[in-house]
Amino acid sequence: MKIATWNINSINVRLPLVLDWLKANRPDVLCLQEIKCKEDKFPADPFRELGYNLEVFGQQTYNGVATLSLAETADVQKGFPGDAEDAQRRLLATTINGVKIINVYIPNGSEVGSEKYDYKLDWLAKLRKFFDDYCNPKDLLLICGDFNIAPEDRDIHDPKAWAGQILCSDAERAALQKLEDWGLVDVFRQHHEDEGVFTWWDYRGGGFPRNHGLRIDHIWTTDKLAELCSAVWIDKAPRALERPSDHTPVVAEFDLE
DNA sequence: ATGGTTGCTTAGCAA
Numbered sequence: 001m002k003i004a005t006w007n008i009n010s011i012n013v014r015l016p017l018v019l020d021w022l023k024a025n026r027p028d029v030l031c032l033q034e035i036k037c038k039e040d041k042f043p044a045d046p047f048r049e050l051g052y053n054l055e056v057f058g059q060q061t062y063n064g065v066a067t068l069s070l071a072e073t074a075d076v077q078k079g080f081p082g083d084a085e086d087a088q089r090r091l092l093a094t095t096i097n098g099v100k101i102i103n104v105y106i107p108n109g110s111e112v113g114s115e116k117y118d119y120k121l122d123w124l125a126k127l128r129k130f131f132d133d134y135c136n137p138k139d140l141l142l143i144c145g146d147f148n149i150a151p152e153d154r155d156i157h158d159p160k161a162w163a164g165q166i167l168c169s170d171a172e173r174a175a176l177q178k179l180e181d182w183g184l185v186d187v188f189r190q191h192h193e194d195e196g197v198f199t200w201w202d203y204r205g206g207g208f209p210r211n212h213g214l215r216i217d218h219i220w221t222t223d224k225l226a227e228l229c230s231a232v233w234i235d236k237a238p239r240a241l242e243r244p245s246d247h248t249p250v251v252a253e254f255d256l257e
Numbered sequence: 258a259t260g261g262t263t264g265c266t267t268a269g270c271a272a
Binding site for chain 2: 009010012013034036060061062108110116148202203204205206207243245246
């Protein structure tokens, strides 16, 4: 079972890239973030023609997540239980082939100390509570998406310049650690120890050609699922194409089915 | 060097 995550920064702009990538890679599951449209504006038909089912949880202009899968989905949960109708749409949980898959677009946080930063930390606390209340560390479970956090300095192209900044501040990393403490494994790190491997490069200042990036898109699983994980890779190719997203896909393969 | 680029919406915000 192959599961991928990709922040595509607008499904409407990125549609041809995503379709080409799906045709070439045929993952069982693709979790998308920042679709930037409501459900009724999501271009569902071309995905259905490729054999994919869709669960879409979107809003106008900002945020929005979608989970595409070759198999049927069950137990669909959109947002945190009890969220207001106008809450930002950043979480979509489904069960596919017996694996609970939580697709997240964790808030960016803008700047350390800002209102958006506080919102990010609150959101991360809610996410940990969601795990406590609705998830079981003994299950086959996976959370993936744009975490908007570089867990360690080796996940940053210039750790000195970034020290204490947004996406790598102590409080963000501590919140992520609390999630890990619940019982999750960063499966990329299970297979790769190298530094300088990234999933996002700023559009500005030639970020990609200079490899000025961060590893902020992740796939984390419970121990039980991590034991079945045979490979994890970051596919840099889509970042080098015309009109790319600023993020590139992360893919994990599991010995299931 | 508080810049730079992209997307949504159309001047300013979010990333």
